[in-house]
Amino acid sequence: MNSADHTFLLSGECIQQIIQVIGIDNIMDDLIERTYKGFIEFDANNNILSARKGFNYITPNEGLIEWMPIRNVIEEEVLLKVVAYHPQNPESFQLPTVISTISKYNTTNGHLDTILDGVLPTSLRTGAASAVASQLFGHPESKILGIIGCGAQAITQLHALSRVFDFEKVLYFDKDLIAQNSFEERVKILGLDIYIQSTPIPEIVENSDVLCTATSIAVDQGPLFDYHTSKEWLHINAVGSDFPGKIELPKSLLDESYVSPDFLKQAIVEGECQQLSEDQIGQDIITCLKKATDFYHLKEKLTVFDSTGMALEDQIVADMFIALAKSMNLGQYIALENRNTDVKNPYSFLFHTKKQTT
């Protein structure tokens, strides 16, 4: 533990430096392993999770600002991620859709121990969670990955999934032509030897073994497609649904699928699970992973990971970057919280001034 007088500040720029040094594949492999381990070791008595709350609005722009809290009893800390979602950001401000910071507080004394960028971590951890879920539910011989929605999240979804499957082909679609047309250029950074092809949604659904939906579809405008085909197996990571009224998948497909939410309480409010009655919803991803062999038969069925995002994932990715930063001497310590010589006197600092001036 650091001194309680300083807060460790880890900027997005430092996180970029860490990734540059370690390499994106090593980072993602490490994060997938940590996410798997974090899910398997999850203990509701140790990892106390609250469903996120927030403000949402349509002016000045459509958006929401939410806070996602988790307490880790053994680590003696509370983590709070504040995450903002503003779909017009790329076009209007050249800013990412998702902006975020993560704060960690010490439960010994309440000190703000660390603040770090949450933009890159959010994107990476969402990818890692899909990889973990797809390893459990996806067909082992999966060769074709479908991607609907080609924004920032799609890059880390493809990256994470390509670390755990040996895909031959990626089929992608975005109704936004800028995202659609730039996708192949953008994914070059991943250095993948995979055939990548722009494809209409019905053919993506028809042909994919694993599918990721990560769109900014507006409230009440979903689903993204109708489901008429009758596939033997398909695992879907539904990443974009994270707001009341926002859905990506057709109910007809959900009805035929085993749907595993990341965090049930949240998924029934803002995930694909909004569309289902409680008896139609499967066990959450953590429960499924803990009893993995019970769920192997689902690899040859239709499955959906309803990924609304959990503060547990944020804790896992934050811990990874903080550890790496400290081992690499990156980041800085700042004095943010007020400290006084006399903790019982908010004005005690004035005594020093008085003494200095007399």
Next chain:
Amino acid sequence: MNSADHTFLLSGECIQQIIQVIGIDNIMDDLIERTYKGFIEFDANNNILSARKGFNYITPNEGLIEWMPIRNVIEEEVLLKVVAYHPQNPESFQLPTVISTISKYNTTNGHLDTILDGVLPTSLRTGAASAVASQLFGHPESKILGIIGCGAQAITQLHALSRVFDFEKVLYFDKDLIAQNSFEERVKILGLDIYIQSTPIPEIVENSDVLCTATSIAVDQGPLFDYHTSKEWLHINAVGSDFPGKIELPKSLLDESYVSPDFLKQAIVEGECQQLSEDQIGQDIITCLKKATDFYHLKEKLTVFDSTGMALEDQIVADMFIALAKSMNLGQYIALENRNTDVKNPYSFLFHTKKQTT
């Protein structure tokens, strides 16, 4: 508005510097005026307040960490104060009981606009709120101020109240002898020409015109005193009750008093209002201030301001210090959130590296 690429950071040290330059009396006068104005101008459609939530625990130490959110529609911002309460901090760690930071987010795009220390602001705004409430409910000829609980909050309570009343005498008590014995020395910084006297609680209650309770009394250990006397008037600022099960005032006194909470939804969960049925609770302080003349008769009665703390007060004090800091060129801008040349590609920063190395 600042650039969305940087976050304005205002440390406790900078806030100390501001107070040193402006002077504590000018700061408190400004804050009391702003608090009064903020309460009077409160509009539930513009100032959207959520009751605070948090984690509380008894290990590793008794404490809680809470978040207090407010959205200001016109200002296009969300403010989130994270506040920690750890009563053992002064003795165990030489840290203040209350540790806090305040963050402000822009609702145009979700950018974290400002982070500032919340320790000094919390202490000051709690004092200012008591001053505003006491001006409304307190007897205009109030000469004797009682203080039960002589920790950090007591200093700013005394300071704020001394700016709006012409007290002749302060009667104080703390069961903690360190706090009790150091109080007179600590309040010297206020430069008050008031007779200050350590006094047993029953005599404080008996003789005070205005009373502040700001103790760390443990859950289920309240109230601080029994009420047997029959006073004509007394206004109490009940500051310490801010946790389920934590109360300071006897129900017999509340039953005879007009009790005005700061934020009803919160006060019935963690304030003195826990002890009352809804029909026993008066209008909240904002409603009372807006119809002040309707409440003047209470100046000669028993009244209680059930001050659990509102994010609205935090917004008012944060805005004051941010404005002062910027006018004085204090504080710093940091690049915290990740920014990429390509907002649709979390890894786009790697292209630059590649280009640089080839």
